[in-house]
Amino acid sequence: MDWLFYGALAAGAALYAGRGLIRGQRQEAAADAAGLVPAPDLSHVPEALQQTALWTLADGGFERRIATGTVASRSGDIELTAFDLETLRERRGEWAWLPVEPPFRVAGIVSVAACRLDRELPHLLFKRAGRGDELADDSAGERATNLAKAARSALGMKRSYPAELPKTLPATPLAVALPAQWRAYGTDAVYAGELAKRGFAATLTAAGRRDLVIELLGSLVVVYPAARDVGGADAYADLTATAIAVAEGVLSATPRRDGSPGR
Numbered sequence: 001m002d003w004l005f006y007g008a009l010a011a012g013a014a015l016y017a018g019r020g021l022i023r024g025q026r027q028e029a030a031a032d033a034a035g036l037v038p039a040p041d042l043s044h045v046p047e048a049l050q051q052t053a054l055w056t057l058a059d060g061g062f063e064r065r066i067a068t069g070t071v072a073s074r075s076g077d078i079e080l081t082a083f084d085l086e087t088l089r090e091r092r093g094e095w096a097w098l099p100v101e102p103p104f105r106v107a108g109i110v111s112v113a114a115c116r117l118d119r120e121l122p123h124l125l126f127k128r129a130g131r132g133d134e135l136a137d138d139s140a141g142e143r144a145t146n147l148a149k150a151a152r153s154a155l156g157m158k159r160s161y162p163a164e165l166p167k168t169l170p171a172t173p174l175a176v177a178l179p180a181q182w183r184a185y186g187t188d189a190v191y192a193g194e195l196a197k198r199g200f201a202a203t204l205t206a207a208g209r210r211d212l213v214i215e216l217l218g219s220l221v222v223v224y225p226a227a228r229d230v231g232g233a234d235a236y237a238d239l240t241a242t243a244i245a246v247a248e249g250v251l252s253a254t255p256r257r258d259g260s261p262g263r
Contacts, residue, residue, distance in 0.1 A: 029233040031067035036082065036240070039068040045081050045114055048218035053125055056163045057096050057106050058087035065236070071244055075251035079116035082240050084109055093148025096163040097135050100125075100171045100185055103162075104132040104226050106213075108142075111236065112224040113243030119254050121216040123168035124186040124195075126178070126204060130211025132226030135160075168217075179205040195253050203249025207242050214246055221247045 031038045042063055049055065066083040089095055090108030097105040104127060137159065143149040152159050165171060173183045176192045182204050184192050215222040223243040
């Protein structure tokens with residue numbers, strides 16, 4: 001029996017090491033495709049990330065496939081960090097929706113690109129229409145392959161809840177002229193309107209990915225698709241390219257911290 005016990009331990013260790021190796025390879029491939037370098041964690045990202053609607057929807061979580069780098073722009077440098085966030089709610093077998101009008105949810109694993117800029121931005125959230133607005137429950141396959149979800153289903157427990165709405169985001173959309181399919185939330189309608197007039201509306205039109213969410217907060221521009229994560233290195237690179245384009249649109253439409261024009 002001893003050799004069976006130690007054999008099982010060895011097999012478990014080999015499986016764990018193999019998974020770590022595969023994840024490391026995927027992280028390097030994604031970083032290379034996006035022109036970034038792998039990073040160990042998110043300690044370099046401003047704490048404003050934890051004040052976003054994304055964070056309340058996720059209730060925190062576990063990061064992987066992290067990559068970072070600095071991109072030069074004519075309006076200023078962009079410190080970009082991309083990662084996949086497995087939400088804590090996913091680990092608990094549940095999901096949440098943001099209680100705005102209309103509400104939307106995010107997937108259990110969300111691909112995120114966070115850009116740090118030389119700006120001080122109010123909290124604004126821009127959402128493009130997509131499947132996340134349907135508040136569709138997890139599929140039967142997703143529930144069957146997730147032990148926590150399967151247990152909740154077997155016990156008849158609820159799987160979905162409204163997330164806590166950040167105090168900086170009212171539930172009603174702003175009365176701001178935006179491209180078709182886009183809506184915005186925040187407390188500063190004047191700022192959002194001026195941002196759109198100064199070229200950000202064109203940026204939203206170009207970033208026409210279905211279900212895309214853009215949050216501005218402090219020095220951060222956070223970009224993520226609501227419905228699901230992005231698979232593969234190329235899709236990861238496409239998301240970072242979209243985030244850079246959005247960040248450049250914010251830079252060109254907003255003044256620097258010292259008050260000088262964006263361009």
